[in-house]
Amino acid sequence: MTVEEKKCHDLTIVSINGSLEASSVPGFMKSSPALTDSQSIVIDLAGVDFLDSSGLGCLVTIARKKREQGGDVRLACLNEKLRRVFEVTQAFRLFDIYDDAESAATTAANK
C-alpha cells in the first residue's frame, strides 16, 4: 500500500493505493500526520482495491477523532468494489462521499 498527499484549496487530499486491511492499517495511520490532526481532510479511495472491516474501522476512527476536534473526513472516488463494502455495512451513513476529490476539497474549503 502506498499513500500520496497533495494540497487542494488548503485542504489535504490523501490518496491511498493498494489494499487497506488489518495488516496495512497501522502503516497507513503512521503515513501522514494529516490523518491524526484536527484539520479536515479528503481521503481519495480511487486506488484502493481491497477494504476489510479493519480498514473500515480505521476510516471510522479517523473521522470520529477529527469530528471530536471540529474537523471532518470526506471520502472521494469510491470504486464499485468499495461502494459495495460501504453499502453492505451501511458505513455510507457515516461519511460525506464525493465522486470527485477536487470537488470534495473545494466545497469543504468554502464551508
Add this chain to the structure above:
Amino acid sequence: MKTLIVIREKDYGWLSPFFPGVNPLVMPVCNKPFIEFLIDFSILAGSSAIRIISDGPLNEVERYCEDGSRWGVDVSYASILGNDSIETVIEKNRKYCADQRLLIISGYLFIRYENRQELRHCFAMASGGTLAENERGSIVLAGTPEITGQLPAATPFSLVEFDSIDNYFRLSAEILKEYPSPYVLPGYCNEPDCHIGRNVVIGKGAEIRKPVIIGNNVQIMKGAVVGPSAVVGSNVIIDRESTVSRSILLDNTYIGEQLEVVDRIAAGNILVDPRSGVSIAMEDPHLLSSLPGSAHIGSGLFRYLFHAIVALLLILLLSLPYLMLVPLLKIQGKWKTGSFTFHDIRQGKNLRFVMPSIADEGGIGSLAKALSLDRFPMLFRALAGTIAVIGSFPVEVSHRLEAGYAATGYRPAVFSYAEAEDWPVNAEDSAIVEQFYAAHGSPVRDMVLTIKAFLNRIHSKVQ
C-alpha cells in the same frame, strides 16, 4: 441527458413500517418494482444514464437493476447523507453531472403519463426549471434545450398522490385496470386486464377473474377464487377454496385454506387494511405466513454444519467450568436470567429464549464472563441450528426497527462478529462489522472469527 433519482429514507417513511422486509425502492406496484417505473420514465424522457441516490440502503435496488444493461442504459448508484440539500447532492456527484443536461427526480414519486412518445419530445424541447412538483418532491431539468419547437400546451405527465398505504393500494388497482397500459407490466398478457407470469399452477375448479395480475411460481389450489382486481406477486400459494379479491399479495406469501382476503394487502404473515392503515402480524402459519424465497433454498447447509461443529466443541470445552462455576454464582446471586424475544428473519417468526447475565464484580463472576459462560446455554441453540455461532447480537424484537438493521445482514448468533475485532466502540460500529462479515463471510472464516471472539473476551477480562 442524464438523470439523478434522489430518494431519501424520509420520503418513503410512510411505507417502511408496514413491510419491514421490503425496501420501498423495490416495492412492487402491480408486480413491477417501484424504481423501474422511474427508470422507464427517465428512459422515455431521453436519458442514457441514470444514477440512483439515497441516504438509505440500495442493496436490493442494485440487485434488481444491476448496471442497467437490460434497459440499455447505464445505471449507477451513490450515497448521500440524510440532510444533504439538492446542491450538495449535485456537488457530491460532480464528475457524473458535468457537461450534460440533467434531469433530477427528487422524492418517492409516482409519475403518471399516457403517451410514451410525447415524453421524449417534451423533454428535448423543454428549457430548464421545475417541470412538476408537489409536497413530496419535484422533477427538475437543468441545461439548455436540445431542439427548439413548440412545447405541448400541457405537460404530458403528472405526479400522482403517493404518500399513504391507501394511495398505494388504489394506484395498484388503477394501473391494473388501465388498458392499454402505458407502463409495461410483467407477465404474459394476451387479453386485456390479465397478466400471468411463468410457472403458474391453477388447480381444478379455481377461478381467475379479471382484472388480475399474477407473478411467477404461483400455485392457486383447488376451488380458490382470484380476482377481480387482484395483484398476486411471485412465489405465492393460495390454498384451497380461499378467495383473494381487490387485494395485493406481495412476494413469498402463503394464504391458507378457506380464507377470505378482500380489500387487503398481505405480505408474508402481515395483513394490512389499506383503508384504515391497520396491520396485524399473524402468528398462525396455516393461515398466513411467508414462504422462503428461492434464493434461500438449499443454501446454508454447509455453513450450518460448520457452526454446529464449532458449537459442539465449545460446549465440550465449557461444560466442565459451567458445571463448576455456575452453581457458585447462583448461590452468590450473580447469575441472573432474563427472557428475551428476537426476530428470526430466516424463519420469519419470533423466537423466545432465556439469556443469562452475570453480575461482574471480580472473582468468579469475571472468570465466568471471561469464559463466556453467559453464552453457554445459547450454544445449544446454535447446535440445533436456531441461531448461528457467530453473527449479530440478537436484537430484542421491539428494538429491531430502531436499530436500522438491513434485513440481509442480520443473523442472530451466540457471538457477534464485532467481538472478534478490536476497534468497534459503539453499536453503530458493531453493526458495520457484523454486516461486513455477513456479506463477506465463509464457513472457515466464521470458525476463525468465533475463536477470535472467544479469545478476545478472555483477553479483555485478563487485562
Add this chain to the structure above:
Amino acid sequence: MDFRIDMSNGQPVGIASLDGRLDAENCGDLQTFCQSWLKETSRLVFDCTGLDFLDSSGLGTIVSCLRKSLEQDGDLKLAALSPQVSMVFELTKARKLFSIFPDADNAVRSYASGDKA
C-alpha cells in the same frame, strides 16, 4: 378475565372482558371459564375492548364457546373488536357466525330486543 352478570334486561346476561392476547397458551383458560359461566347463563357477551391479539386457537375457542351457548338456546355476542382482531375474524370468515356490536351495552340491549345485529 372479568365476568359479571348484567340484569338490566330482566334476564341475566353474562359479560366477560377479554384482554391482552388470546392464543394457544391461554385459550384453555377461557374454555374452562366459559363452561362455568354457562352454568349461570347461556346469554353471553364477550367484551373485547382490551383484546389486542387473537390467533387461530383463540378464535377456535371463541367459536366453541359460541357453539356451547347455542346448544343451551343462548347466544354469544361480541363487542368492541379492535381493528386487528376484527381482521382475523374477517380473514377466517368467522365474522359471519357472530353478532358483533360496537360496545358491550349495545350487545346486552340486543338480547332484550331480540336484535340479531
